[in-house]
Amino acid sequence: MSVARRYLCWRVARRVAFALTVPFAFPYAFPCAFLYALAASAPAHAQRAPALPLHCADLAGLLLPASDIDAPTGGALVQSAAMIAATATGNLDGDFCRLTGVIRPQTAGTPDIHFELNLPGRWNGRAVQFGGGGYNGVVVTGTGPTPFSPDRAPLARGYATFGDDSGHHGDSSQANFGLLDEAVTNFGYLHLKKVHDVALALIEQGYGRAPEHMYFAGGSTGGREGYTVIQRYPDDYDGVIANAPALNFSGVRLLGVMVGQSEYRAPGGYLPPQLLEHVYERTMQVCDTLDGAADGIISNVEGCRTKEADIIESLRCAAQEAGAVSGSDECLTPAQLATLKRLRDGLRLPYALAWNADRYRGYNVFQGVRFTSMLGLAHSPERLPQPTFVASGYLFAQGDAYIKYFVTHDPTFDAGNFDVMQPGRYQQRLYTLSATIGAMNPDISRYLARGGKLITLQGLADEVISPNQTIAYYNGLIARYGEERVADFMRLYMVPGFQHGNGVFIPSVDLLGALDGWVSHGVAPQTLLATDIAQPSNGRTRPLCRYPAFARYAGHGNLNRASSFECVMP
Template structure:
């Protein structure tokens, strides 16, 4: 569809949006892979807060498919214009936002006087994405003379949280939401990521990385055929894996013998955060999930010490302790439990996207396709399953299936990676569901070799089902599998 305005006209009053400035509107000629486009940057403010939400909108000059696709961020980054090239090439009008702060750090949380900057926190939590959505749709309408026929959200991790937050708070913003590895239980997840470090600190036993690796390898070997019936180095049904880590005591590794104390640390990490009285706080690492990444241990001056993930240090230091110089090594079990309660109380509403009530989104005709790697070391998939089960409890299984589907990807890490076949075509499946009513029964997944050749295909089944090999058939062929009942998550104490 052809534009009705010149790109430059978007800077001369064609838009009438309150507290919004068009910073630039530039024609990009495109190249061999990217079509010509009008690239717009805007700033949205909320007087008198003094904040600034940057919005980027890319508009195909001649190849618009009549649709809008917004793209989410990751970690503490609200998003970036670099993420817009893929949807632009596919013909979408597309947008992203920094959600109120540049870059991927968390220093936006604190003012110089160490008080919390709640407007910028709200911008990152949900306001900035809604601002972007409203602003971008207005730009699309002004440029093309009509709004998009369909609007989609596409995001993973923080982007997954942003999309489901939109569905919960602003149910009319999007017709379709694709949310991968969504950090919907944000305060619990972000605080819980420090649990492994707290355990090793309190037990005075930082476990060497190669012992963690040995424990992972033993777990996968013991549970390799659980769920899918295939020996492929992937735990097909992690919730059905019941491997006793105690069997590893005395195992020799390149970094020493695994002790009972080492196993106790691993058990606690797998179990997940608990209160001093043993009360459940949050989920831990499912069997088959790498320990490395968020439970890092390094050698300093000949001894092992913990090395927390930088995002966790920002979270505890800036959002909870409100002290940039906070020392994580002062943490105790009691201190962790207090921080956990504080995090949920202070940030559950502004960052959490775990409201099971999607009734308005469903009534609008919205569809949400959610997927999560079952070997995600950063965001335990059990939290996503717990939310999904609460949606089903509230709306009913049949009604839920009409607007929400959840798929787990065995062996896949955070937003991808890992040893399992990688999900493909999720966004296309969402579009088919929204526009043609073709609800996804399965998703496609594949493994490629170093040359990019597909060497394995596998269906991903909707929770609580798992792809199981049928008879004596080729395990590299998706057609050899059927969806069968898998182990379901036990309800978390409430």
């Protein structure tokens, strides 16, 4: 029997089996006419069978036609299907059916989208689509936890899970796929819809019904993808976890270029790691106890912002040192201060990108960001011909790749010479890219109307995605829809001391449980309890307060216990 005919008979046989409440044991070779006749005789009130992933191995080779995917593709193919036993080495997810496959492109030379779908033996009737990170390029298997989850992985908790590579291959730093238009569109948004539709069809194949609830969970690029599905595909999802979202993707890349120019083109603009650490330590000295606790965490960020002028003044080099090309490890020259102010002030363009976005808000440079991290500023005083994350700084390395591959389509282009303020013939390209790879659209009315939910968590000390850009988008939603309506669908938790996956406080909190409780039972999350998993302070707890509140020490009790803190407004 052909793959196409087997697929058709599978769908009919599956529907018959579930309509008659009998186990699905029909061989594929049954005549389709017989199955159609049997289906017609099934009672309308018949109950469905228990949800189990049936005949897992038989799904291998299944071809889904392009008509099953509500986005332009060349169809999809399940390349492998295997049951993974709960006793398999390293498996913590219980029995599940693991499917891998590809979604074919329309344009010759464009890579396939590779995906993985996992169907648990004890399905809870829900599904989670996992987001990626950086420039993606590696299949997200969906077998691990959602971001910051302290509990078992969603698959182990009965969720069907799936993820993909967004349509190209390589690690998260490789941007050369930007030369291929269809690959760029896939990365920007279309891979999300394509993989969702394929996974949904396969879930229906395995269980005989669609999920009761479909969720999305991701951080950074995956956070952008979470906001993207809300804005572009609101009918497909009931709830989204979108952490540290790269909403203004073009904005952060352009700012990264300008930061690199400040470090390497402006004489004396480079700051050695020792000096960056001194800036961090000075900020901690001034601001740590503004929340009532000397705990190494700057929780009262707004209070610390009022001390910024004093912090900067205390860090300036003396007059006799100010004219030096480079200062010491103890003070900032004017050129070095200008680099930090570029980070703090962000980007304000004389032209608009998509959705009238002309700004990228800056970072909390003098409120506790540690730019000596692996994702921080440059560690090398000399600009490398090919920038790398550590030597050249994450922001500049990613911005350089963006200009080369996405904007100019010239791998030899020197982003150090790119004029962000007056991009000339590249301005239209920047606009187009920002519409393709970005989630700044404020119109989420359809998602609101259908009752979708959203949880976003981000570190106030994030050195990769500015927390102030996330806050600005949130405030824009309030200005557009009103505080009450936004509160009906969204929770924003800004975490003091947390950077982009590291920091002096790394939260572990069950966001998926909070989201599912909100969607399934109407229990809106309020203050959450987070456990710190940073090595030096592992196990201490803090309340995660709904923005704009922050956790303040009550003045008594154990500093390592959340019960000793209260959420207060700044």
